[in-house]
Amino acid sequence: MSNEWTPDPLDAAVVLGDVEAFLARFVAFPSEAARVAVTLWTAHAHAVAAFDSSPRLALLSPEPGSGKTRTLEVLDLLVPDPMHVLNASVAVTFRAVDKHHPTLLLDEVDVVFNARSKDENQELRGLLNAGHRRGAQVPRCVGPNHELKLFDVYAACARAGLGDLPATLMSRSVIIRMRRRAPGEVVQPYRQRVHESEGHDVRAGLAAWITQVSDVLADAWPEMPSGVEDRPQDVWEPLLAIADAAGGSWPVRARAACVELVKVAASGEASLGVRLLGDLRAVFGATDAMSTEAILTELRKMDEAPWSDLRGKPLDPRRLARLLGGYQVSSTKVKVDGRSLQGYRREHLHDSWTRYLTQLPQQAEPPEPVEPSQVRASQPGSTQPQGSGTRTEPGTSTEPVNPLVTCTVPEVPEVPADEQTKPTRTLNLGHLPGRCPSCSFHIEKQGHRDHCPERSAS
Numbered sequence: 001m002s003n004e005w006t007p008d009p010l011d012a013a014v015v016l017g018d019v020e021a022f023l024a025r026f027v028a029f030p031s032e033a034a035r036v037a038v039t040l041w042t043a044h045a046h047a048v049a050a051f052d053s054s055p056r057l058a059l060l061s062p063e064p065g066s067g068k069t070r071t072l073e074v075l076d077l078l079v080p081d082p083m084h085v086l087n088a089s090v091a092v093t094f095r096a097v098d099k100h101h102p103t104l105l106l107d108e109v110d111v112v113f114n115a116r117s118k119d120e121n122q123e124l125r126g127l128l129n130a131g132h133r134r135g136a137q138v139p140r141c142v143g144p145n146h147e148l149k150l151f152d153v154y155a156a157c158a159r160a161g162l163g164d165l166p167a168t169l170m171s172r173s174v175i176i177r178m179r180r181r182a183p184g185e186v187v188q189p190y191r192q193r194v195h196e197s198e199g200h201d202v203r204a205g206l207a208a209w210i211t212q213v214s215d216v217l218a219d220a221w222p223e224m225p226s227g228v229e230d231r232p233q234d235v236w237e238p239l240l241a242i243a244d245a246a247g248g249s250w251p252v253r254a255r256a257a258c259v260e261l262v263k264v265a266a267s268g269e270a271s272l273g274v275r276l277l278g279d280l281r282a283v284f285g286a287t288d289a290m291s292t293e294a295i296l297t298e299l300r301k302m303d304e305a306p307w308s309d310l311r312g313k314p315l316d317p318r319r320l321a322r323l324l325g326g327y328q329v330s331s332t333k334v335k336v337d338g339r340s341l342q343g344y345r346r347e348h349l350h351d352s353w354t355r356y357l358t359q360l361p362q363q364a365e366p367p368e369p370v371e372p373s374q375v376r377a378s379q380p381g382s383t384q385p386q387g388s389g390t391r392t393e394p395g396t397s398t399e400p401v402n403p404l405v406t407c408t409v410p411e412v413p414e415v416p417a418d419e420q421t422k423p424t425r426t427l428n429l430g431h432l433p434g435r436c437p438s439c440s441f442h443i444e445k446q447g448h449r450d451h452c453p454e455r456s457a458s
Contacts, residue, residue: 013248033257040239057158058173068160077199098151110161289334291343
C-alpha cells in the first residue's frame with residue numbers, strides 16, 4: 001500500500017475525520033469531547049515545531065482495562081516518530097529527544113511517579129515539565145572530561161496511568177478520564193500487523209496536510225472560549241489553531257471539547273487547601289465572622305468532603321490554621337452571640353477566594369449537525385484551508401468564513417444484548433460521505449481495495 005497520498009487542500013476537515021474515525025474504531029472514548037481532543041492532539045504532534053508549547057495528553061483511569069494502553073497503541077500508528085515505552089530512564093529520554101525528536105508515548109506512569117519512586121524518576125518529571133516549552137534544554141556533563149552539553153527536550157508527549165499524576169504534570173495536560181467499556185460499547189479488535197498499513201496511510205495524509213498549513217499554524221491566534229485563560233489557554237491554543245485551520249465543524253466541536261475538558265481538569269486538580277477555601281465559602285455564606293469551632297462543625301457535616309476523616313483523624317483547629325496559613329489567612333478574635341471567640345472573618349478570606357476559586361469557562365454552544373445541503377467546498381483554485389489560521393489580534397473572532405467539507409463522527413451506538421457477540425462492525429462509520437460501508441475508509445483513496453477485506457475478496 002502506498003503512503004505517498006497527498007491530500008487536496010479542500011480535504012482538510014476530512015483528513016481529521018479520517019484520524020477520528022480510525023481512533024474510534026478501536027477505542028471507546030468516554031465522550032465526544034475526549035475523542036475530538038485526542039484527534040486534535042494527534043495532529044498537533046505533527047505540527048509541534050509550529051507552536052510555542054506542546055500540550056501533554058494524560059490518559060487516566062481509576063482501574064486497569066480502561067483503554068489507556070490501547071489508545072497509545074493506536075496513536076503509535078498515527079503520530080510522527082513514536083517512542084512507545086513502559087519505563088525509560090531520564091538519561092535515555094533526554095538523549096532520545098535531543099537526537100531524534102520523537103513523540104513520547106509513556107505507559108504506566110503511575111508507577112514512575114508514585115510516592116516511593118526513585119529520585120531519578122522525580123528528575124524525569126522535571127524533564128517532562130520543562131519539555132512542554134519550545135527551546136527547553138537540560139544541561140548535562142558528558143564524556144570523560146565532563147564537558148557541558150545542553151540537550152533539547154521539547155517534544156510532544158502522551159502519558160497513560162492509574163489515578164492522577166503530579167499536579168505540575170496535570171496542569172500542562174489535556175486530561176482524558178478513561179473508563180471501562182459498557183456492555184453496549186463495542187469496538188473492533190486491534191491487531192497491529194493487520195491495521196498498521198491502514199494507520200500509516202492515515203498518518204501520511206495527516207502529515208501531508210500539516211506540511212501545507214505549518215506556516216498558518218505558526219501565525220495563528222485562535223479565539224479562546226470565555227473563561228479559558230492562563231495555563232488552560234496554553235494547553236488548548238495549539239489544538240484550537242489546528243481545528244480552525246481544518247475548518248468545517250471542527251472549530252465549533254473543538255471549543256465545545258475545550259470547555260468540557262477544562263471543567264474535567266478543574267474538578268480533579270484542586271489541592272486540599274483550595275478545596276478547603278471552596279468549602280469555607282459555602283460554610284460562611286453571607287456570615288461576616290465564624291468561630292473556629294463552628295467552622296469545623298459545619299465542615300465535618302459535608303457528606304463528600306474529607307474533613308471528617310483526614311488519615312483517620314478529623315480536621316482540627318491546628319490543621320485548619322496550618323492549611324489557611326499558606327494563603328496568608330490567620331485566625332483572630334471574633335464576636336459571636338456576644339461572646340469573644342477565636343475564629344475567622346469573611347473579609348480576611350475574601351482575597352484568597354478571589355485568587356484561587358476561579359470561575360469555570362462558560363458552556364460553549366453545541367455543534368449543530370451539518371445538513372447535506374449545507375456541505376460545500378471552497379472556491380476552486382484555493383490553496384489555503386479555510387478557518388482562522390491567519391494572524392489576528394487575540395480576542396478577534398476566528399470563526400471560519402467559508403467552511404470546508406466536513407464529516408461528523410457519531411457517538412458509539414447502543415448494541416442490544418443479543419447482538420453483542422456479532423462482529424464489531426456495529427461501530428461502522430462507512431455511512432459517512434465518501435466512506436466505504438465495509439471498513440469506513442475513503443473509497444477514492446489509493447490502497448482501499450488492497451486493505452478492505454470485502455473489496456479484496458471481490
